[in-house]
Amino acid sequence: MKTSRLRRSLLLRSVAFAGMLMASKVACAEAPANWPTRPVTLVVGFAAAGPTDMIARILAEQLSIKFGQPFVVDNKPGAGGGLAAGLVRKAAPDGYTLMFASSGTLTILPHIQNSVRFDPIRDFTAVGLVANYPYFLVTPASSSIHSVDDLLKKGGESNAALTYGSAGIGATNHLAGEWLSRAKRLNATHVPYKGDSAAVADLIAGRVDFGFIAGAVAFPLVKAGKLRLLASASATPGRGPTSVKTLREAGIKGFVAEPWNGVMGPAGLPTPIVVKLNAAINDIMKRKDVVDRLAAVEQYPFTGTPQQFTASIKEQSERWGTIIKDAGIKVE
Structure with a gap:
């Protein structure tokens, strides 16, 4: 008699657990379809x-x-x-x-x-x-560098000592400068700053020779005559002012900093x-x-x-x- 009751109890528990498991599976299956509910x-x-x-x-x-x-x-x-x-x-x-x-x-x-x-x-x-x-390649408005060709020519000279600024070590615009320097063998030194604002301030002042900055920052400064816009680092032509070409179009194969x-x-x-x-x-x-x-x-x-x-x-x-x-x- 006790064995029968024990078996019945175990059976009921198994059925209850199976029911809970099935309900849980149904709830999980339904949740993504109803998402979001909160x-x-x-x-x-x-x-x-x-x-x-x-x-x-x-x-x-x-x-x-x-x-x-x-x-x-x-x-x-x-x-x-x-x-x-x-x-x-x-x-x-x-x-x-x-x-x-x-x-x-x-x-x-x-x-x-x-x-x-x-x-x-x-x-x-x-x-x-x-x-x-995209980032845009810029120089100080006072710089003698007026084009990508100017930058490559000047940076390629054996006695060149160009500098480029960025938002800090490992920032995308740091790596963009590193990529450009290595691809074209420029004699250029990275100058890291604590954020884009400090880098842009030194670009305007002419304390660094070039850098990559976002259009939202670059365009007003170019319009105000404080920076010179050389090229876009976009994979898509036509971003930014219509006269600005991409670095790819300027001959830097595969270059994208976007x-x-x-x-x-x-x-x-x-x-x-x-x-x-x-x-x-x-x-x-x-x-x-x-x-x-x-x-x-x-x-x-x-x-x-x-x-x-x-x-x-x-x-x-x-x-x-x-x-x-x-x-x-x-x-x-």
């Missing part, structure tokens, strides 16, 4: 009011409208975006914690900092590209959420009102599939990784 956090690894933050807020605003749930920007500056990456890497892959990532964080940081403990492909799910912007931003999730983010969010991002970035808002800060829509996003990460990581290794660049 606020979504978009973690930004840089301070508020910076270029990455500005684009993140434009996107978050539009996603909130599209999905009827708040997309909340959460700024977690630190370690070149590494702090935010670490937080999102450990988040649950349920679509409610995402990262608005920069190309520098994903494709440069792992190569220059030993303290970085993430792999941009293995530890994250690429969701969608959002926007990009940072981008995109949305990433933790590894294992369900495919239905990725597909739904990617489609929404692409739709938003094609709208004229959004394109106009991006253009106001010299940014351009940069849409595509999650697979194309992953390919962009791999391609840039390999390129910058090679330059960093060859130049022996390291930030502890």
Whole structure:
């Protein structure tokens, strides 16, 4: 009698557990289709009011409208975006914690900092590209360098001692200067600053010979007669003033210094959420009102599939990784 009751009890427990397991599986299967049902956090690894933050807020605003749930920007500056990456890497892959990532964080940081403990492909799910912007090659307005040819000719002289400024060691505009110098064997020395503002100030004053800066900063200074614009580092001709050619067109094969931003999730983010969010991002970035808002800060829509996003990460990581290794660049 006791054995019979024990068997019945074990059977009922097994049935109950199986029912709970089935309910859990159904809930998990249904969750991506219903996503989002509550606020979504978009973690930004840089301070508020910076270029990455500005684009993140434009996107978050539009996603909130599209999905009827708040997309909340959460700024977690630190370690070149590494702090935010670490937080999102450990988040649950349920679509409610995402990262608005920069190309520098994903494709440069792992190569220059030993303290970085993430792999941009293995530890994250690429969701969608959002926007990009080219750097522009500039010189002081007082410089005797008036063109790319002038720069290459002067920098190639054996007694040349050119300098170029950047936002700091490992910044994209540092690596752009390193790439140009190595590709054309320029006798040029890197001068790192604590941010773009300090580098631009010394460019204007003529204390450094050239540099790469974003159009939103460069164009007003060129118009004011403080800087001279030589070329665009975009892969796409026609960005910036119509008279400005790309460095590719100027004969620097394959040269591109064009940072981008995109949305990433933790590894294992369900495919239905990725597909739904990617489609929404692409739709938003094609709208004229959004394109106009991006253009106001010299940014351009940069849409595509999650697979194309992953390919962009791999391609840039390999390129910058090679330059960093060859130049022996390291930030502890």
